[in-house]
Amino acid sequence: MSGQEPTSCCAIKVYRLNHGTANEGTTSRSSQRLGPVNKPSMGCRADGQFSNSIARPRLLRVSRPCGNAYNCRVDNQTVSLQLIVRDMSAVTPPLHTLHSRHYRDNKFVYPVLSRRSKGISLGVNLNPDKICNFDCIYCQVDRRSEAETDFVDLQQVLDELRHLLEIATNGQLYADEPFCQVPEHLRRLNDIAFSGDGEPTTYRNFDEIISQVAQLKDELGLAATKMVLITNASMFHRPAVERGLALLDQHQGEIWAKLDAGTADYYHLIDRTKIPFQQILDNISAAAKIRPLVIQSLFMRVNSEPPTVTELEAYCDRLNEILTAGGQLSLIQVYTVSRTPAESYVASLSNQEVDAIATLVRQRTGLPTEAYYA
């Protein structure tokens, strides 16, 4: 993530309420294009409700089922009026924080505006069962709600991906909420990311899906589009995963491997897995000898405590050991918690703290390092 934020658009939405039912009317990014709208007009309050100024005061309740798709109800059975939301940014979180893994009726493929990618990333969720071999204390996956399916239907993955690749490249994706908010300069397809509700490389046919997605890219004339594997590196030693990584190498693949600690104790505290720390280090080191890896490292406050200097220095030592063993690391991404974590005792670091870690890593390893904030 570069820290480059999408600007919130000042969307104007018009709702026509007939007989107590709210129907979305015209949507425009410019009030000038709409022209005057029948009175009464409604003011938007920061608490997500609308109050009006017509003769008999009335409160409109507003819910936000997803993105900016606002629905309205009015406490009157037969009312006909128009509602103008003048500034959706007052009630709309920044789009890059909306990393919903749901898009329309899709089960496996979802678009997100990615700060790191500076564009649209199409996520492929190979873990719809929400099972992961890590249990990170900062994980954002909502495991309280039931999984929709625990079976990866390869053909459906490919169908959903084909459709999203098409609409992300022909512009149709930006016609509707919430992606109509994406600023022009970020309306670009950046990558296909294998990242979901668990560790993607635990998917049994990992090499097959990488192969099929690569073929699909070629067929659609998108061979140059990157494929990004976001992984905890725990399964790199499996033959099917080794084959999948090799296919990524041949098809514009990038591997972003997680490393959240410098010591085994801190690793187990943060990532809560039975997989030994040394296994992760060995896997990263072996994979990095074949191609350059991006390392993703998330640091946070745990019970109000940031990582100690000793821990951070040990983390830098692990990176240096990978380099000394002949591993190639193209980038270190230092970031912090930016969405609701699994555990309530986890909190984000300040921008200054993230910057200080990035500086330490740069100084002690000489590696290119980028900082991403909460």
Ligand code: SF4
């Ligand atoms: S590896 Fe990823 S999906 Fe698995 S628990 Fe950690 S953050 Fe969540």
